[in-house]
Amino acid sequence: MxxxxxxxxxxxxxxxxxxxxxxxxxxxxxxxxxxxxxxxxxxxxxxxxxxLATLGGEIPTYPEGFHVGFHVDTKEEVDQFCLRLMAAGLAGEESSPKSMRGGYTLYFKALDGILFEVTSFAV
Missing domain, CATH: 3.30.720.120 (Signal recognition particle alu RNA binding heterodimer, srp9/1)
Structure with missing residues (x-):
């Protein structure tokens, strides 16, 4: 599937x-x-x-923990992605990738707070 x-x-x-x-x-x-x-x-x-349609003037948001994840082949791709985000003003030093759960992962928020993940499982 x-x-x-x-x-x-x-x-x-x-x-x-x-x-x-x-x-x-x-x-x-x-x-x-x-x-x-x-x-x-x-x-x-x-x-x-x-x-999203606004309800009573409020902007709807996704629940805590919701995120959109992308996998890339190498740790270098995660680092390059981070640099691209920083150049676009979408991430700062606090958003640097980290080794976690067997991968090398970058988390960041964009588009009114949606959480995104970019991970490589290459060692």
Whole structure:
């Protein structure tokens, strides 16, 4: 079985599309205004972005512990990813990767507080 897509609800569609294109290298395949965008990667995964509706003026948030994880092949890729985040102003020194649970992992928050993980299990 292979996971082929994920729908992620975001508060700001334009910001999310730019983020996933510039930071993760996904390509925009289709977009319906500010309501939905379909992005794809080079191995066939599809990320669907849907705009969250605000309820009573409050911006909905994901629950504690929710995160989106990406695996890369090497520790060097995690380090390079961290440098790319820092250059984009999305991470500081406190966001540096750490060895944990058998991998080398970087956690950071973006897009109104969504937690992201980039990990390599290469030793």
């Amino acid at each position: 292979k996971l082929n897509h994920l729908n992620l609800c975001v508060n700001n569609m334009s910001e999310a599309v730019t983020f996933f294109a510039n930071i993760f290298g996904l390509e925009l395949a289709d977009q319906k205004g500010d309501a939905i965008a379909v992005m794809k990667d080079e191995v066939g995964f599809t990320l669907v972005l849907s705009r």
